[in-house]
Amino acid sequence: MGLGRVDDAGGAGAGRAVVGQVSPNWVTTRLDFLVNWARSNSMWPMPFGTACCAIEFMATAASRYDLSRFGMERMGYTPRQADVLICAGRLPFKLAPVIRRIYEQMPQPKWVISMGACASSGGIFDTYAMTQGIDTVVPVDVYVPGCPPRPEGLLYGILLLHKKVMGETMADAELRKERWLEPGQLRIPARLVDELSEPFGNSIQQTRSA
């Protein structure tokens, strides 16, 4: 297995907001508002439920909490018809290429909610088999803490995402730019993956047998 290229997205030139041909003016900001209002009130979730968080997600979608109040009642069980990838649960390394492919199959505009402690940081699973947060694999917009988060928590995360969407502007040409990554190519620099995966909390006390 080749070690592949080390990703250098964090280097110079990437990540800066480039204002395209359009500079923000009254027309674009009004149009932004209209488009963002429409987008944020009709997000189709792509449930990626891998663990117990998915149970809370189902509870959120069911009648008591009723996700359809936010225009999300239509679950897109195909990534091609989804707007929000909700990773509800831990992500083992074996699923890392799967979630990346699902993310790449989603059309723009797309957002990602990382639901629960494991999806956000690896949680209690600081082991050989688990990614330490899905942000090492796909970009994440909103992290919802909790183990698992209550439906109110997820709804709050969704409302935060609405707020984030309302702040987007078409003048930002980088915002909806797709990055095509080779298999085995990291999204963020390797150093950053290591840093994000540092053990924390009780996890630093765990014994290592070697």
Next chain:
Amino acid sequence: MNPTVESLRRAFGTKIERALVSCGQTVVYVDRVSVREILRWLKETPEEDYDFLVDVTAVEYRDPEPPLEVVYQLRSLKRGAELRVKAELPKDRALEVDSVVPLWRAADWLEREVYDMFGITFRDHPDLRRLLMWETYAEGYPLRKDFPLRGRFSRAEQVRQALAANPEAHYSLEELSIAQRQYDLPSDMRERLERGERGTVPEPGRRDDG
């Protein structure tokens, strides 16, 4: 003590090393080179009739001296009797034992799991590949005591290798060929499939109108 132990001693003599009762369960240690012979005898002798292989697993102890053990949990469905058979594999020799897939098809994935987690090779296994970890996993055997809990590689390297893995690579070639080219398989594979080895293949050109 299960009376089978006495019958085993009469039939196999010194190949039966020792026997003990643990929590009401009879445990027999047998010679590692004659595992399959002994298990076949246990399965096919009418008075014993251990027809159900409950589990195949392995144990490694904390201290470096004790050997690894391969554990076979047997049950006779007709007699309601249970027997645990263990074979000891010293660590200074090759970790090898005969596969019991010819006796019980159930052993297929169980032995693959033991191979995946402990690195014990099962001779004559029809398809000895990793079961839980992906096939290109290069860090070793996770349940061995010398394996660090977080794995051997850095987190970035782990993510990179996981992303380089092909999510479809865990199907056997046979399964892939069935999924993709159901109607023009090689003749020997077709013959095996028609014998019902992996389910049935519909005849080409024939449609089920019912």
